[in-house]
Amino acid sequence: MLRMSTLFLRTLREVPADAEVASHKLLVRAGYVRRIAAGIYSWLPLGYIVYRNIENIVRDEMNKAGFQEVHFPALLPSEAYEKTNRWQEYGSDLFRLKDRKGGDYLLGPTHEEMFTLMVKGECSSYKDVPLVIYQIQTKYRDEARPRSGIIRGREFVMKDSYSFDIDDAGLAHSYQRHRDAYISTFDRLNLKYSIVSAVSGAMGGSASEEFLAPCDTGEDTYVLCESCGFAANVEAIVTPMAELPTANVPPLEILDTPNTPTIESLVEVLNNEYGGGFTAADTLKNILLMADGEAISVLVPGDREVDLKRLGASLPGIEDLRLFEEGDFATRKELVKGYVGPQDAARLGLRLYADPRVAPNSVWVTGANERNRHARYVVNGRDFQVDQYIEAAEVRAGDTCPKCATPVIIDRAIEIGHIFQLGRKYAEALDLTVLDAEGKQRVLTMGSYGIGVSRAVAAVAEQSHDEMGLCWPREIAPADIHIVATGKDDVPFAKAEEIAEALESIGARIMLDDRRDASPGVKFKDAELIGIPTIVVVGKGLADGTIEVRDRKSGERSDIPVDEVVGYLAALLD
RNA sequence: CGGGGCGUAGCGUAGUGGCUAGCGCGCCUGCUUUGGGAGCAGGAGACCGGGAGUUCGAAUCUCCCCGCCCCGACCA
Structure with a gap:
């Protein structure tokens, strides 16, 4: 029995100055957690009871699904991570340390390597798989920006599981078992969530889905169709390309448009000087970017911004993608900032990408590649040639659902779970093979699956509170x-x-x-x-x-x- | 890592060159009170994030460092 007379608890009347989101404010005010450093929190008695209740639900559902619990240290030698190159790739997000002999160690940010090696040590036959093992472990990531209390910490608890199968069909089955187990888990936690495809179907890629718990303060943005239930990350949205007929458009005409370096100023001049009726959507925005040191040009309608995340996801293989800066314009004088148009892209040696909204035969007002001049009656296919259509423009509420064409809504959410068909990357890097029925070595294929256990405490708090305080579902409540x-x-x-x-x-x-x-x-x-x-x-x-x-x-x-x-x-x- | 804000008692804050750093909450003692964060009286608690400098004098001005929060990039 918990007795308020002796409970180690102090509730706060005032909102702590460093808390912004509801879960953070309330968990601190109600005496569940206290901050130790940025992204590092202690649990007080009530908080730790709630945390363990959630952990036990997660564990229970994993066990019910037939998965087996193991436990790794958080403190790990660098060796395995060097083999998979993550010692380098993880960069400064990795907490690194040295032992007294100068050996390199790390605090595990995730444990694919260790699980792979564990299975390598214990399994040698196709008869040993399928296998799913999991752990509930403290993870360490030296995030550039921890935020929102315990939603994104530098130390956090994650349930991570890994499946090992001999072939793709087995992996698909293990993936489905996890998907089902996650549904049971999150239902039991009383969380509202959407299951969202994380990788664009168009790109191929391995199957990956995120479990997102909608809440205003979430850091993930996703698209939801309330009509058919379609949900996807903005990166995974595919824009249909309109099929426009060839129209009889007057020849391209150069206009004097003094002092119109922005879409807004251009629309104003067009409406004052050139007949009116123009909106930003009639203009074509020609965005210049540096992609791994090479200048590229991306076309989007003037009323939309380029979404660098979506664009990056559409340009696999490009590591460093950024907008043109003053220095880039300075070295390429032929590109006139504010007056760039696609008509001369080929001549200027610019690869020309376009969002599908800039469909073939569409007609635009765009830059004339001369200061204070624009061009109208610029027709895609007649006056410029797009090299490649890619997803580049921002997705907005009201855009049509790729499945059923209903206007979608945009929502924010906390990522509470992620399931992912990893494939053979780690198994190959660490040489995880078993003998098959014919006595041949076969590389196993893996899946990895995570639930943010400590984050789930915050996610439930975010979804279940009012102006007076927290409202826990009974199974989670202290x-x-x-x-x-x-x-x-x-x-x-x-x-x-x-x-x-x-x-x-x-x-x-x-x-x-x-x-x-x-x-x-x-x-x-x-x-x-x-x-x-x-x-x-x-x-x-x-x-x-x-x-x-x-x-x-x-x-x-x-x-x-x-x-x-x-x-x-x-x-x-x- | 870029931009912005902040750092004064356990918590929330006032104090922009000049008396002993002020207030509210919380805490301690006593009396009263007990269905919506009680009242009165008394009390404890702060090297004003750290260092250097300017000045007769610094919480206050300058520089450096550290820490925290927010937006973005990154991460998932």
């Missing part, structure tokens, strides 16, 4: 029932104690506010802040033989006769 005793004399306290013991004897987890020196208001505020799903008030009602039972989430209150209250509460727990 207790089933929060009993508050109020009054001066001993009667309500004795009664509360009696009810608490009766409930505990039937397996209920009880928080009892037995403080004699705190006023009723303080106790109610604390109970609401802490967020145990059922609050029982033993006090004033005793005079007419009743005890008040409140539902934290709905705020519903009912007066239950004293003799029936234990039975009533027991029924709530079933």
Whole structure:
């Protein structure tokens, strides 16, 4: 039984100055966590109970799925990570350290290498697979920017599992088993979530899906179709290309457009000087970028920005992609900032990419490659030739769903899980092979699957709170029932104690506010802040033989006769 | 890593060159109070993030460093 009189807990009336998002504010105010350093948090008793409840649900669902738990150290020698090149690739996100002999060590950011080596050591036959093993482990990543309390920390707990199969069909099956287990897990955590394809289907790529829990403060943006349920990362959205007929468009005409380096200023001049009726969507934006040191040109409609993430995802193999800077314009004087058009791309040696919205036969106003001049009646296919169509423009709410053409919404979310068909990358790098039925060496194929366990605490808090405080689902809450005793004399306290013991004897987890020196208001505020799903008030009602039972989430209150209250509460727990 | 903001008691804050650094919450003691963060009285708690400098005098101005938060890049 948790007793407020002795519990190691201090609730805060004021919002801590360093907290911005709801989960962070409330978890600190309610005394669940405290910050140690940027992205590094301690758990206080209530927080650690909640954390373990979530961990146990995750573990339980993994075990039910037939996966086996193992445990690796967080402190690892660099050797395996050097073999897979991640010692270099991970860069400064890796916490590195040396032992007294000067040997290189790291704090594990993820454990693919270690799992692969473990299986290599224990398995040598196709009969040893399929195999799924997992661990619940503290991970370390020296994030450039930890944020949002425990949502993105430098130390965090992740459940990571790995599947090992002899062939692709086996991998697909292991992947599906994980998908099902994740659905059971997140349902049990009472989280609302969408399963989102993480990699563009058009690109081929291995299957990968993210479990995203929608919330305003989430750091992932994704696209959701409320009509057909389609959900995808913005990187994975495919824009259909319109099929426009060849039209009889007047020949390209150069216009004087003084002082119009921006789309906005251009539209204004067009409407004042050239007939009106123009919007930003009629203009063609010609964005110049440096892709691994080479200048490229990307076309998007003037009312859209280039989305560098989407563009990068569409240009595999390009490592360093950035917008043109002043220096780049300075070295290429033929490119006139603010007045670039695609008409001369070929002559200037620029590879010309276009968003599918810039369809063949579409007609535009665009730069004339001369200061203070633009061109109109510029036709794609007649006046310029696109080298390649790629996803480049930002995705916006109201764009049409690639599946059913309904306008989509854009939502923010926290990534709570990720399932990924890894393939043979690690197995090959670390030479993980078994003998098949014909006695030949076969490289195993792997999947990797993660759930952010500590992050899930924050995700549930984000989705389940109100202006008064947290509202935990019962299985996660630090207790089933929060009993508050109020009054001066001993009667309500004795009664509360009696009810608490009766409930505990039937397996209920009880928080009892037995403080004699705190006023009723303080106790109610604390109970609401802490967020145990059922609050029982033993006090004033005793005079007419009743005890008040409140539902934290709905705020519903009912007066239950004293003799029936234990039975009533027991029924709530079933 | 780029941009912005901030650092004063456990928490939230006031104090832009001049008396003993002020207030609220919390904490301690006593009395009163007990169904919505009680009242009164008394009290403890701060080398003002660190260092160097300017000055008769620095929380306050200058420089350097450290730390924290937000936006972006990165990561997943």
